[in-house]
Amino acid sequence: MKLSKSKYTRYWQCPKMLWMDTYKKELAREDPALERRFAEGNEVGDLAMGLLGDYIETTAYTEDGKLDIAAMLKNTKKYLAQGVENICEAAFSKNNCYCAVDILHKTADGHDIYEVKSSTEIKDVYLADCAYQKWVLESSGLKIGRVFIAYINNNYVRCGEVDIHGLFTIEDVTEKLQPFYAVVADNTRAALEYISQKQEPEMELGKHCSQPYDCPYWEYCSRNLPRPNVFDLYRIRAGKAEEYYKEGIVSFSDVLKSGIPLNDMQRKQVNFETLGLSTHVDKLGIKAFLDTLSYPLYFLDFETFQTCIPLYDGIKPFQQVPFQYSLHYIEEPDGALKHKEFLADENCDPRRAIAERLVEDIPQDACVLAYNKAFECTRLKELAQAFPDLSAHLLNIRDNMRDLLDVFRDGFVYDRAMGGSLSIKSVLPALFPDDPNLNYHNLADVHNGTEATDTFLSLRGMDRKQRDHLRQSLLAYCKLDTMAMVLLWQRLREFCV
Ligand code: SF4
Structure with a gap:
């Protein structure tokens, strides 16, 4: 089959993206978080199957574990003939165009389409996707009444088993779909023709390279x-x-x-x-910032995970759940640098344990530094709301938090190598070029926040040896984050000497 839902939406975003997928896929630089998002999308799709009551699923696999499209098409035909009310992954193909509908619901005079998305809002690209499905089904002779999108209700709070009727919001998008539907026939024809040409097409760069999704071929297309x-x-x-x-x-x-x-x-x-200017340093500005800090001085960094389907009670979809922190601290001027850390048990809700350890590790009224403190402050506020008995102490930590990012945001330090980015991952190599101890690439297994999240979520059920090894990698990664803050703070002090 030459076109599918995902290929159609690739073409809809940029025809060349589909051409590249077809002929030069090896040049794609995929987002490392994509794999987990894809797996999560499948999980959400499976959960949503029961949204309209009993259902039959067409999904079939070949012996080597691939989707068996031919079997799915056959199964769909069979279930349609049997008048099954809800067919999940209902598969259709017509004129080289294929799609599998998340839920095909039988109505009095035809069928409705339900598309499931692991997102908290409806985007145009979803409407393009639904329009393509409607067109393929109608081309296959089905009468389609209404089209719905089931997407994530971000106000849902888990309480016990996941309540799918609470987790999903279902919206009728039949009318919104019209302008997208009107162009499907032309688009599919053009897309099939486009990918039939072997000669690499030219395509201007533009906002389509990052909207609605970052294109994996950006590096290649912008190489000149x-x-x-x-x-x-x-x-x-x-x-x-x-x-x-x-x-x-x-x-x-x-x-x-x-x-x-x-x-x-x-x-x-x-x-x-x-x-070609060299590093800009505003000593007075830096000194004014440093003068607001006091001892004991703490450097705090959280690692969090967020999942579409809340893992535990009291958590909303996509809520950031802290599972780890690193804490460097210095108790008095010129005192020794010390370190504490916490990494939750991966088998249960980490919030109570992390909250308890935080109030144990950070005394009230201590000065706490974070990099981009809004993130840490929000996590502390959420923990305080979840655990009223620890609330006063947690909010005290939050209220005494200072932001190392302010120095860079206020323009007191700027280096060309930062390339306009104030992320600690850009600031650090700019101020400490070629320091292998500060190079995240030299760490084992975990090199960034996305990998930290993926690693933590993968620990459950893993064999002991591998699990212990990866937990050490997580600890090393988070420790480097707060060590980086300590070194930045020291460098700021050196600037003022
Ligand atoms: S980088 Fe831009 S022009 Fe190139 S394939 Fe991607 S979206 Fe199209």
């Missing part, structure tokens, strides 16, 4: 652009970057010459790059 370029401007909207790019404003020199409006960070980014 100067680095950095207009698409790298700090927090530039995709539409704006496209507009400037089409006007021929590509390199940072073009940006400078054009006089386009820039925010403070973008101006700094462009000036430092084009003029």
Whole structure:
């Protein structure tokens, strides 16, 4: 089958993306979080199957574990003939176009389509997807009445077994679908023709490279652009970057010459790059920040997971659940650097244990530094709400938190190597170039927050030896995060000497 739902939506976002998938897939740089999102989408799809009551699923696999499309098509035909009320993964194909409908629901005079999404809102790309399904089914001779999308209700709070009627919101999108449906026939024809050509097509870069999804071929398609370029401007909207790019404003020199409006960070980014400026240090600003800190001084960093289907009672879909922290601390001026850490048991809700350890490890009224404290503060507030008996202490920690990011956000330190990014992963190598001890790539197994989440969630049921090894990797990763903050703080002090 040449087209499927996912191939159609790839074409809908950018025809060349589909062409690349067909002929140069090896050049894709997929988001490392994609695999887990895909697995989670499957889990959500399985859970939603019962939304309309009893159902029969068509899914079949070949001996080597692949989806058996032929068997699914056959099963669907059989269940349709039997008048089954709810067919899950109902498979259809027509003129080289294939789709499997999440739930095909029989009505008095035809069928309704239910598409399940592990997202908390309806996006245009979902409507394009549904329109394609409706078209394939109608082309196959089915009468389609209404089309619904079942998506995640982010106000749902788990209490006991997952209540699928609480977890999902079902919305009728039949009317919204119209403009997307009107172009499906032309699009499918054009898409099939597009991928039949062997010659690599040209495609302008633009906002379609990042909307609705980041394209995995960006590195390849933008390989001839100067680095950095207009698409790298700090927090530039995709539409704006496209507009400037089409006007021929590509390199940072073009940006400078054009006089386009820039925010403070973008101006700094462009000036430092084009003029080759060295590190900017505002000693007075840094000193004013450092003077607000006091001892004992703590450096705190959380690791969290978020899952679409809440794992435990009292948790909402996609809620950030802290499972680990690292805490470096210095008790008095020129005192020794000490370290504490916590990593939850992967088999139960980690929140109570982490909250208890936090109040044990951080005394009230202590000065606590985080990098981008909004994240840590929100987690502390959520823990305080969940555990009223620990609330006063947890909120005290939150209220005494200071943000190391402020130094960089306020522009007291800037280095060209930061490339306009204030993330600690950009600031650190800029201020400590070539320090192998601070290179996250030199860590084993866990190198970033996404991998930390995936690793923690994968521990359940793992054999003891592998589990223990990965827990050590998690501890090492989180420890480096707070060590990085300590070193940044020390470097700031050195700047002021
Ligand atoms: S990088 Fe942009 S132009 Fe290239 S395939 Fe992706 S979306 Fe299309």
